Amino acid sequence: MKRIFSGVQPTGNLHLGNYLGAIRNWVRLQDDFDDCLFCVVDMHAITVWQDPDHLRANTLETASAMMAAGVDASRNVIFNQSQVAGHAELAWIFNCVARLGWLERMTQFKEKAGKDKERASVGLYAYPNLMAADILLYKGTHVPVGEDQKQHLELARDIAAKFNHDYGQETFPIVEPMILGTGTRIMSLKNGASKMSKSDPSDLSRINMTDDAGSIIRKIRKAVTDPDGLPSEEVGLEGRPEAANLVGIFAALAGRDIADVLSQFGGQGFGTFKQVLGELAVDKLSPIQDEMRRLMADQTYVGQVLTDGAVQAGAIAGPVIEEVKDRVGFFRS
Ligand code: AQP
Numbered sequence: 001m002k003r004i005f006s007g008v009q010p011t012g013n014l015h016l017g018n019y020l021g022a023i024r025n026w027v028r029l030q031d032d033f034d035d036c037l038f039c040v041v042d043m044h045a046i047t048v049w050q051d052p053d054h055l056r057a058n059t060l061e062t063a064s065a066m067m068a069a070g071v072d073a074s075r076n077v078i079f080n081q082s083q084v085a086g087h088a089e090l091a092w093i094f095n096c097v098a099r100l101g102w103l104e105r106m107t108q109f110k111e112k113a114g115k116d117k118e119r120a121s122v123g124l125y126a127y128p129n130l131m132a133a134d135i136l137l138y139k140g141t142h143v144p145v146g147e148d149q150k151q152h153l154e155l156a157r158d159i160a161a162k163f164n165h166d167y168g169q170e171t172f173p174i175v176e177p178m179i180l181g182t183g184t185r186i187m188s189l190k191n192g193a194s195k196m197s198k199s200d201p202s203d204l205s206r207i208n209m210t211d212d213a214g215s216i217i218r219k220i221r222k223a224v225t226d227p228d229g230l231p232s233e234e235v236g237l238e239g240r241p242e243a244a245n246l247v248g249i250f251a252a253l254a255g256r257d258i259a260d261v262l263s264q265f266g267g268q269g270f271g272t273f274k275q276v277l278g279e280l281a282v283d284k285l286s287p288i289q290d291e292m293r294r295l296m297a298d299q300t301y302v303g304q305v306l307t308d309g310a311v312q313a314g315a316i317a318g319p320v321i322e323e324v325k326d327r328v329g330f331f332r333s
């Protein structure tokens with residue numbers, strides 16, 4: 001059976017990268033897969049300290065963004081991770097399955113912990129084990145994510161394979177990453193070498209899902225580019241990460257391929273291109289933002305969606321966690 005699982009952290013500043021790399025694909029996939037779970041991963045969020053009131057508000061905002069983008073709560077399970085205890089239970093078991101050497105290789109930990117890794121939380125280090133638990137708690141088979149999560153999904157595959165091997169049964173499926181479309185790695189508007197990120201201290205580096213039209217247009221106008229104009233062919237974007245990023249964003253938003261975008265704008269300067277890109281971004285994002293605002297004003301409804309979703313998710317997870325405990329040899333009366 002095919003089952004989709006994917007998640008977003010409620011760490012605030014949900015951005016265009018999260019939308020193009022993940023959430024937009026969920027909207028498409030819900031038509032092809034009957035069984036989809038979309039999770040606000042609040043337990044992942046606290047691997048870096050979060051203000052408790054902000055975490056609660058951001059959880060509702062993230063769920064609102066998913067629904068505003070078109071994820072249908074009546075057809076999919078939308079919930080927050082901490083309301084289903086099985087995530088923490090399975091993560092502990094996976095802490096005992098995964099090897100230190102595997103986690104040592106995770107580039108996201110190195111990036112997020114920075115130079116002072118002694119001061120990073122143990123949770124940040126073990127983050128990929130919790131991510132594997134998120135997916136495998138539901139025996140998820142397909143995981144739509146942005147390019148940055150590829151390494152974590154490879155680890156989830158290794159954990160599933162080792163658990164199956166160690167306990168002698170095919171308990172878990174080997175998950176398939178789904179890295180879809182042209183928006184799989186949206187870069188910072190200020191530095192083409194870093195990905196667009198919620199935690200970038202510069203607000204000008206990203207387009208937030210809550211930015212108004214004026215801010216979107218201004219941020220794109222101020223985006224870093226190089227002195228050359230737009231090339232007519234894709235090869236002309238090589239070694240020009242900022243230019244490649246803006247063309248990639250255009251292609252992803254317009255649903256066109258890069259070559260097609262360059263056939264229209266090749267030979268022109270960035271001034272006109274940025275103007276058209278800004279208008280396109282506003283055009284695509286503003287209906288989502290309007291709906292997000294409407295949903296965020298109805299916190300009771302959004303909270304109920306999450307609570308109902310947690311009940312549904314818990315019903316799927318319950319037999320899986322029991323099966324796992326049985327395999328591991330935990331005594332059950
Ligand atoms: N820049 C990006 N381009 C494409 N996809 C992206 N994703 C994140 N950034 C980009 C995808 O969004 C989904 C949810 O991400 P997350 O909430 O787990 O956060 P993250 O991957 O750690 O990235 P952020 O949003 O930039 O947060 P910080 O600043 O905390 O690192 C995932 O599918 C991810 O691939």
